[in-house]
Amino acid sequence: MKLVKxxxxxxxxxxxxxxxxVPAYADTNxxxxxxxxxxxxxxxxxxxxxxxxxxxNIVVFFIVLAVIIALMYLLYGxxxxxxxxxxxxxxxxxxxxxxxxxxxxxxxxLAIFIVSVLLALFGLNFSSLTIPKITP
Numbered sequence: 001m002k003l004v005k006x007x008x009x010x011x012x013x014x015x016x017x018x019x020x021x022v023p024a025y026a027d028t029n030x031x032x033x034x035x036x037x038x039x040x041x042x043x044x045x046x047x048x049x050x051x052x053x054x055x056x057n058i059v060v061f062f063i064v065l066a067v068i069i070a071l072m073y074l075l076y077g078x079x080x081x082x083x084x085x086x087x088x089x090x091x092x093x094x095x096x097x098x099x100x101x102x103x104x105x106x107x108x109x110l111a112i113f114i115v116s117v118l119l120a121l122f123g124l125n126f127s128s129l130t131i132p133k134i135t136p
Contacts, residue, residue, distance in 0.1 A: 066108045074101035 033044035042057050077097030084090035 063108060063112060067105065070101050070104040070108065073104065074098060077101060 032040065036044045042053075074097075077094050077100075080097060081091060081094035084094055
């Protein structure tokens with residue numbers, strides 16, 4: 001009997017939810033790039049004529065992503081250390097997580113530094129990097 005009740009509630013909810021939807025009267029002439037700023041402006045400006053901006057935005061995105069992942073890994077190692085209850089193997093594993101996160105952060109910042117130095121040697125700046133257009 002309980003199965004029949006559960007089945008009835010499930011089927012009635014499947015039938016009732018589509019009837020509860022409110023129709024949306026959306027404007028069909030919406031341009032998401034008007035008055036765009038921040039990340040949405042960067043996405044709106046993607047294209048072949050500004051490939052340097054696109055590459056710079058991709059590099060910055062991956063740098064930020066790498067830093068966020070390393071910090072999350074560092075927090076994971078800290079929580080693992082706190083919950084290790086003093087057991088030597090678990091403390092060592094937590095210490096390895098923390099060291100890996102710190103080494104990852106150092107690698108990311110060294111990569112940024114090395115790229116900045118190399119660009120400066122060639123008289124370029126990362127914020128104003130342009131790729132020359134080849135015209136036939």
